[in-house]
Amino acid sequence: MNLQKTYTVDEAQKKIEHYCAYQERCHKEVRNKLKEMRMIPEAVDNIMVHLIQNNYLNEERFAKAFVRGKFRIKKWGKNRLVRELKFREISKYSIDVALKEIDADAYHKTLDELTKKRIDQVKEKNSYKKKRKVADYLLYRGWESHLVYEKLNEYL
Known part of the structure; x- marks a missing residue:
């Protein structure tokens, strides 16, 4: 038997307030959480408005x-x-x-450190393959390709 707890709007609101106070959440996460709690769409909308107005969600x-x-x-x-x-x-x-929260100097310094660290980790004799592996790693992590290749040309 599938017994899932049901919540009143007030109970759900209190639970979600706590959920949002614990750590920053995005609207999508909160909406999904309310759906998991089997709240009807009108209740979800009302709770979302309450959370935004009371600065639980921003x-x-x-x-x-x-x-x-x-x-x-x-x-x-x-x-x-x-x-x-x-x-x-x-x-x-x-x-x-x-x-804009990311300081430009810190951004470039981090890329520099990551590049050096990865170059040391990649045990590849062929310099082309080594460059490719380091580049793939950095690109996967979301670094802009022009910055990645600038760094690689600097070090390899």
Whole structure:
């Protein structure tokens, strides 16, 4: 027997407030969570409005926190950050504002460190293949191709 808890609008709202207070969330995550809680569309809309009005949900704040965190911890480049934010249905405006959170010097310094580290890790004798492997790694992480190839030409 599939017994799934049902929630009143007030219960769902309290639970989602806690969910949003715990860490920054995007609208899509919250909407999905409410759907999982089997809330009807009208209730979902009402709760979403409440969350936005009471500043539990803020797309721009989410985008900024996301960009800062993923850049600092996972060392993602701007292409990957933009792709991930678009996947979360974040507006172009919020994405542009969020990308300004990254200091240009820190961005280039991070790419430099990542490139050197990866060059040391790749055990490939053929310099062309080595360059290709390092480039693939950096491109996958979302670094812009012109920056990646500039760095590789500098070091390899």
